[in-house]
Amino acid sequence: MTLGPTTRFAPSPNGRLHLGHAYSALINWDLALKSGGKFLLRMEDIDSGRSRPEFEDGIFEDLKWLGIDWEEPVRRQSEHLDDYQRALDRLSELGVLYPCFCTRKDILAEVGQSKSAPHGPFGAIYPGLCRNLTDAERHQRLAGGDHHAIRLDVEKALTIVAAKSPSPITWQENHNEAQVTLFCDLSPLGDVVLARKDIPTSYHLAVTIDDHLQGISLVVRGQDLFVATNIHRLLQALLNLDTPHYWHHKLIEGPTGEKLSKRKHAPTLQSLRADGVTPEDVRQMLGLDSLYATTY
Numbered sequence: 001m002t003l004g005p006t007t008r009f010a011p012s013p014n015g016r017l018h019l020g021h022a023y024s025a026l027i028n029w030d031l032a033l034k035s036g037g038k039f040l041l042r043m044e045d046i047d048s049g050r051s052r053p054e055f056e057d058g059i060f061e062d063l064k065w066l067g068i069d070w071e072e073p074v075r076r077q078s079e080h081l082d083d084y085q086r087a088l089d090r091l092s093e094l095g096v097l098y099p100c101f102c103t104r105k106d107i108l109a110e111v112g113q114s115k116s117a118p119h120g121p122f123g124a125i126y127p128g129l130c131r132n133l134t135d136a137e138r139h140q141r142l143a144g145g146d147h148h149a150i151r152l153d154v155e156k157a158l159t160i161v162a163a164k165s166p167s168p169i170t171w172q173e174n175h176n177e178a179q180v181t182l183f184c185d186l187s188p189l190g191d192v193v194l195a196r197k198d199i200p201t202s203y204h205l206a207v208t209i210d211d212h213l214q215g216i217s218l219v220v221r222g223q224d225l226f227v228a229t230n231i232h233r234l235l236q237a238l239l240n241l242d243t244p245h246y247w248h249h250k251l252i253e254g255p256t257g258e259k260l261s262k263r264k265h266a267p268t269l270q271s272l273r274a275d276g277v278t279p280e281d282v283r284q285m286l287g288l289d290s291l292y293a294t295t296y
């Protein structure tokens with residue numbers, strides 16, 4: 001019997017890991033290990049243009065070096081597209097999806113016209129152009145084979161969830177060694193994409209389905225994904241999925257206070273290792289110097 005939480009580390013194999021990843025992976029690992037829980041590994045590899053097997057191998061190498069091991073099998077999102085398609089079909093039956101034919105340029109042009117256009121943490125909030133198409137326009141464009149993504153109609157989704165249960169959508173966030181109940185606020189996100197033009201899923205859909213199917217009971221990830229949890233909770237409520245607890249940890253910053261990222265060429269664990277840094281040094285640099293010291 002598993003006593004502690006089932007946690008996971010879910011990197012995208014599109015580059016080498018840096019200290020920010022090490023922080024997330026080590027916290028997840030420590031939390032599972034210290035309480036007899038389980039630690040799972042997932043490759044978020046739906047971006048086929050950027051994901052590469054050598055980066056996946058690099059992730060295995062870096063995690064092993066840090067002293068982390070995981071339960072097999074590793075879940076690769078690219079191998080589970082059927083699971084995401086099934087969820088999309090269910091959402092489609094609920095009437096909460098619509099095709100979106102907009103290009104990035106269309107969206108920016110529309111948003112640029114309105115000075116007060118709201119922006120969320122993931123960029124401009126979708127202004128709803130395709131939500132307002134008539135059925136006839138939609139059918140015509142679909143029949144013409146126009147490329148499209150699939151968006152979630154958040155207003156409709158909220159109405160459906162409210163009809164199922166009058167209680168507001170909430171989640172349990174671990175904060176300063178306590179649990180707090182947070183109320184969902186969908187306003188910073190707008191109608192997010194649930195399936196892209198090339199693939200029957202997106203980050204939001206895949207992560208929600210995977211956390212459910214892998215039995216994740218505690219999602220520990222960076223503060224930058226805090227807002228995304230609102231959408232994940234909405235999807236869980238629509239699809240009657242299990243609700244994990246969450247802990248959005250602080251982000252590890254570089255010397256000038258910037259968020260570490262692959263894009264900005266943060267030093268990789270591989271390069272730190274080559275410079276003689278040890279796994280113990282990494283823990284110390286991250287404030288996780290004694291194993292099991294992790295607290296919320």
Ligand code: GLU
Nearest residue numbers: 010011012044207221225
């Ligand atoms: N793949 C995401 C990342 O590398 C993590 C997503 C998650 O933990 O939900 O930032």
